[in-house]
Amino acid sequence: MGPDARSGTPPPVRCRGLAKTFxxxxxxxxxxxxLDLDLAAGETTALVGPSGCGKSTVLxxxxxxxxPSSGDVRIGSETPLExxxxxxxxxxxxxxxxxxxxxxxxxIALALKLARQPAxxxxxxxxxxxxxxxxxxxxxxxxxxxxxxQRVAIARCLVAEPELLLLDEPFxxxxxxxxxxxxxxxxxxxxxxxxxxxxxxxxxNEAILLSERVIVFSPRPARIVADTPxxxxxxxxxxLMALPEFRELADQxxxxxxxGARQEASDPLAAE
Numbered sequence: 001m002g003p004d005a006r007s008g009t010p011p012p013v014r015c016r017g018l019a020k021t022f023x024x025x026x027x028x029x030x031x032x033x034x035l036d037l038d039l040a041a042g043e044t045t046a047l048v049g050p051s052g053c054g055k056s057t058v059l060x061x062x063x064x065x066x067x068p069s070s071g072d073v074r075i076g077s078e079t080p081l082e083x084x085x086x087x088x089x090x091x092x093x094x095x096x097x098x099x100x101x102x103x104x105x106x107x108i109a110l111a112l113k114l115a116r117q118p119a120x121x122x123x124x125x126x127x128x129x130x131x132x133x134x135x136x137x138x139x140x141x142x143x144x145x146x147x148x149x150q151r152v153a154i155a156r157c158l159v160a161e162p163e164l165l166l167l168d169e170p171f172x173x174x175x176x177x178x179x180x181x182x183x184x185x186x187x188x189x190x191x192x193x194x195x196x197x198x199x200x201x202x203x204x205n206e207a208i209l210l211s212e213r214v215i216v217f218s219p220r221p222a223r224i225v226a227d228t229p230x231x232x233x234x235x236x237x238x239x240l241m242a243l244p245e246f247r248e249l250a251d252q253x254x255x256x257x258x259x260g261a262r263q264e265a266s267d268p269l270a271a272e
Contacts, residue, residue, distance in 0.1 A: 010163045010196045011076030011083075013039035013062060018071035020057050030221040031057045034071060037215070037224070041076075042194035044187065046207035046214045048253065054222030055200050056168050062198060063091050063166050075164055087115035089164035094172055096153035098141040104128060105137045108156045115160040127155035130185060132178060147174035154182070158189050165190055165197040171206070183209050184238060191234065204253045208246060209236055216256040226256030 015037040022029045031054040039045050047055040060066040062073055064080025075083045083089050090111070098107045108124050128137055131151035141149050154170050171179040187210055190197050201207050207214045208230055216226035230249060232240060240246055 046211035049217030096149040
């Protein structure tokens with residue numbers, strides 16, 4: 001167990017030469033080019049890029065759910081596997097992946113048990129209220145809409161207060177009003193503890209609203225084409241999105257997305 005585990009200090013994430021290729025020979029698909037990436041402890045970093053560019057693969061490599069073809073990931077002084085074994089990281093996927101026989105409350109509380117933490121019904125109910133599921137505490141996943149199931153998954157991810165939080169399009173299945181509410185209210189939960197957070201999203205506005213840094217990837221294979229700091233004050237409100245500073249950042253990130261796609265399209269090797 002590394003020093004980050006002993007102190008409980010949220011860890012930085014360091015990727016060196018990290019790459020992933022699926023398959024081999026003529027069937028090989030290069031998903032992520034070798035990349036070096038440092039994610040600061042206690043900050044939220046957003047990863048954006050075209051669909052299928054490899055940003056979710058990068059997230060899974062950081063989580064230790066995919067084995068890199070080359071390179072290395074360190075979370076503080078530990079490997080992703082070591083951090084996962086002691087329940088130091090949590091990940092919310094696009095698919096809620098709830099246990100069908102457990103209620104809303106039971107699915108969220110299970111995360112505490114798996115993290116070997118004491119039961120905390122107060123925290124569980126507080127998160128249920130925050131994600132807008134009061135009155136559904138005793139419902140099972142089959143009785144919920146897709147968006148409601150995703151809200152349960154987000155609450156389950158947060159209840160154990162992980163040191164590293166990995167979010168893969170966590171709000172993609174909810175309606176726009178709920179998505180904005182979660183964008184504005186949930187970050188306080190991980191910011192208060194200083195959790196190191198990595199968010200994959202297709203929404204430029206969401207990336208800027210939630211993060212201190214937006215990293216833009218090219219079309220597959222993923223390579224970094226822009227790294228934009230977000231210095232807007234916190235807490236961030238919906239009104240912030242109308243300010244010129246916000247719109248300027250959104251334009252910068254959108255331009256980087258377009259530029260990365262155009263460079264890839266103009267590269268004669270990209271079509272091979």
